[in-house]
Amino acid sequence: xxxxxxxxxxxxxxxxxxxxxxxxxxxxxxxxxxxxxxxxxxxxxxxxxxxxxxxxxxxxxxxxxxxxxxxxxxxxxxxxxxxxxxxxxxxxxxxxxxxxxxxxxxxxxxxxxxxxxxxxxxxxxxxxxxxxxxxxxxxxxxxxxxxxxxxxxxxxxxxxxxxxxxxxxxxxxxxxxxxxxxxxxxxxxxxxxxxxxxxxxxxxxxxxxxxxxxxxxxxxxxxxxxxxxxxxxxxxxxxxxxxxxxxxxxxxxxxxxxxxxxxxxxxxxxxxxxxxxxxxxxxxxxxxxxxxxxxxxxxxxxxxxxxxxxxxxxxxxxxxxxxxxxxxxxxx
Amino acid sequence: xxxxxxxxxxxxxxxxxxxxxxxxxxxxxxxxxxxxxxxxxxxxxxxxxxxxxxxxxxxxxxxxxxxxxxxxxxxxxxxxxxxxxxxxxxxxxxxxxxxxxxxxxxxxxxxxxxxxxxxxxxxxxxxxxxxxxxxxxxxxxxxxxxxxxxxxxxxxxxxxxxxxxxxxxxxxxxxxxxxxxxxxxxxxxxxxxxxxxxxxxxxxxxxxxxxxxxxxxxxxxxxxxxxxxxxxxxxxxxxxxxxxxxxxxxxxxxxxxxxxxxxxxxxxxxxxxxxxxxxxxxxxxxxxxxxxxxxxxxxxxxxxxxxxxxxxxxxxxxxxxxxxxxxxxx
Numbered sequence: 001x002x003x004x005x006x007x008x009x010x011x012x013x014x015x016x017x018x019x020x021x022x023x024x025x026x027x028x029x030x031x032x033x034x035x036x037x038x039x040x041x042x043x044x045x046x047x048x049x050x051x052x053x054x055x056x057x058x059x060x061x062x063x064x065x066x067x068x069x070x071x072x073x074x075x076x077x078x079x080x081x082x083x084x085x086x087x088x089x090x091x092x093x094x095x096x097x098x099x100x101x102x103x104x105x106x107x108x109x110x111x112x113x114x115x116x117x118x119x120x121x122x123x124x125x126x127x128x129x130x131x132x133x134x135x136x137x138x139x140x141x142x143x144x145x146x147x148x149x150x151x152x153x154x155x156x157x158x159x160x161x162x163x164x165x166x167x168x169x170x171x172x173x174x175x176x177x178x179x180x181x182x183x184x185x186x187x188x189x190x191x192x193x194x195x196x197x198x199x200x201x202x203x204x205x206x207x208x209x210x211x212x213x214x215x216x217x218x219x220x221x222x223x224x225x226x227x228x229x230x231x232x233x234x235x236x237x238x239x240x241x242x243x244x245x246x247x248x249x250x251x252x253x254x255x256x257x258x259x260x261x262x263x264x265x266x267x268x269x270x271x272x273x274x275x276x277x278x279x280x281x282x283x284x285x286x287x288x289x290x291x292x293x294x295x296x297x298x299x300x301x302x303x304x305x306x307x308x309x310x311x312x313x314x315x316x317x318x319x320x321x322x323x324x325x326x327x328x329x330x331x332x
Numbered sequence: 333x334x335x336x337x338x339x340x341x342x343x344x345x346x347x348x349x350x351x352x353x354x355x356x357x358x359x360x361x362x363x364x365x366x367x368x369x370x371x372x373x374x375x376x377x378x379x380x381x382x383x384x385x386x387x388x389x390x391x392x393x394x395x396x397x398x399x400x401x402x403x404x405x406x407x408x409x410x411x412x413x414x415x416x417x418x419x420x421x422x423x424x425x426x427x428x429x430x431x432x433x434x435x436x437x438x439x440x441x442x443x444x445x446x447x448x449x450x451x452x453x454x455x456x457x458x459x460x461x462x463x464x465x466x467x468x469x470x471x472x473x474x475x476x477x478x479x480x481x482x483x484x485x486x487x488x489x490x491x492x493x494x495x496x497x498x499x500x501x502x503x504x505x506x507x508x509x510x511x512x513x514x515x516x517x518x519x520x521x522x523x524x525x526x527x528x529x530x531x532x533x534x535x536x537x538x539x540x541x542x543x544x545x546x547x548x549x550x551x552x553x554x555x556x557x558x559x560x561x562x563x564x565x566x567x568x569x570x571x572x573x574x575x576x577x578x579x580x581x582x583x584x585x586x587x588x589x590x591x592x593x594x595x596x597x598x599x600x601x602x603x604x605x606x607x608x609x610x611x612x613x614x615x616x617x618x619x620x621x622x623x624x625x626x627x628x629x630x631x632x633x634x635x636x637x638x639x640x641x642x643x644x645x646x647x648x649x650x651x652x653x654x655x656x657x658x659x660x661x662x
Binding site for chain 2: 157159190191242244261269275276
């Protein structure tokens with residue numbers, strides 16, 4: 001793999017509350033290469049969105065990055081002053097949010113919002129910026145962009161609004177985009193259009209994308225690699241095909257079995273008992289151990305580190321944080 | 333299931349029109365006509381006893397409006413709903429209607445909004461029991477305990493308030509409430525859309541177990557095709573207030589006939605990653621206030637011709653499409 005665009009090294013994010021410090025992200029590491037889509041899946045509260053916000057420098061107090069590094073093209077960006085980070089955000093890294101209605105300002109025409117972003121980050125003249133905005137709207141598939149550019153957000157449908165948000169994210173040709181649940185608010189037919197659009201733009205421009213979603217189907221369709229998160233930790237990470245077809249971590253296996261699909265005919269869905277632990281109450285050792293039917297003594301005391309399992313028939317780069325694969329007593 | 337028996341629920345030519353006009357003064361000053369939205373436009377289907385009938389469609393297709401009319405939460409603008417031989421809409425003996433109401437319950441999408449936050453769970457679950465005067469005194473407490481156990485919670489959970497439970501547990505409480513009056517027919521409006529997948533699996537499994545145990549009949553509303561495929565015996569696909577296709581569950585997925593159904597199936601992200609070629613879905617669901625003429629799907633349909641733009645297709649043999657009728661669909 002060539003040099004990664006984004007490297008996250010042992011990232012920890014904490015929230016200071018009255019009832020103590022909650023660790024939302026605990027020792028998370030991954031890389032994303034040029035033109036690669038890393039899917040991040042997990043259930044609510046797994047820390048997917050917080051990871052995205054941390055990379056882009058949008059963690060607000062009482063949250064704080066408590067440890068680890070975030071590197072953009074090998075340079076640290078997690079410790080930059082606010083002003084410097086602001087210059088990078090939008091120019092080098094951008095974000096697509098879940099709800100297109102709340103991420104656009106309802107009082108400004110979409111064109112003004114696009115042009116403002118372009119003018120802030122480039123030296124273009126206002127008329128050239130407008131040209132550029134129209135070209136962007138055309139690129140994301142908005143019909144009659146020269147007319148629609150003067151429309152207000154409420155005049156666009158959900159899918160069209162999300163296209164505008166994508167145009168906004170692309171406006172300065174960033175190297176890295178965090179897409180946080182970009183299709184969750186949309187209908188399936190529109191979702192398919194938006195997924196195809198993100199894939200196409202990523203391939204053509206070589207943008208690295210971190211795609212955060214709870215929908216495994218979207219990941220299978222879009223991502224090159226996938227990270228499965230649980231209780232603020234990465235449980236499993238690897239090439240998407242390998243993880244979806246041969247998940248190793250008991251949580252990932254349960255998750256795949258729990259999803260009804262259009263192909264399989266299961267009488268009953270796999271059921272993972274219980275629910276994700278609260279951040280204030282993450283169990284000792286492996287965070288999944290109370291729900292895991294294969295847990296043994298070691299799982300209750302020692303936290304597993306992500307490793308590439310030996311002897312298993314897995315593709316390189318497929319790593320799992322589970323004692324079943326670390327060898328020694330109790331392992332298979 | 334004896335397929336030839338008479339249907340349990342019969343919906344005939346169901347209609348619902350919403351008045352979405354501007355206020356009177358605006359209409360007078362701006363010279364605007366009254367505006368109406370046909371949310372449900374001539375819908376007919378039947379549900380047999382003990383089966384799960386699913387309605388699937390995109391947002392704005394009128395699924396939830398149908399659900400609300402079937403349970404009687406929303407008056408109908410036209411057509412008729414008959415449940416077990418008793419018309420919900422026509423003039424029937426009020427006592428008979430009341431007895432029927434007891435047998436119908438609904439589960440809503442958002443378990444955070446459908447449970448009263450100021451009531452204890454035991455009071456929430458006992459509400460149908462009190463409303464229909466089914467049990468009294470200690471029997472109520474006992475019954476609530478039984479119901480909580482049935483849905484996988486502890487009888488002591490009845491003392492808690494809804495905010496002490498997670499989304500999945502709240503949905504279990506909603507299911508317990510639906511079962512409290514020994515309902516036979518449960519209308520489920522997107523019961524798992526607000527839940528995580530592992531919790532969704534728990535709830536779907538629970539709903540199936542209860543159906544087997546009590547012979548429940550479900551009207552299951554969802555936008556998620558995979559969930560519908562897992563749950564339903566028969567499926568109706570809705571588009572802009574009309575049914576475009578009704579089919580046996582698995583058959584809809586192996587042999588979709590209506591172009592809209594095909595398009596919808598093509599759009600579902602493919603977890604199996606079979607790398608199948610897909611036809612890109614064009615356009616979005618149009619504005620229901622001014623729907624397209626003829627077949628409302630024709631502007632997005634690859635098989636449309638001028639007849640489709642002129643004439644609304646009738647439901648023939650489970651599919652409402654001129655192209656299928658004329659044999660133009662390959």
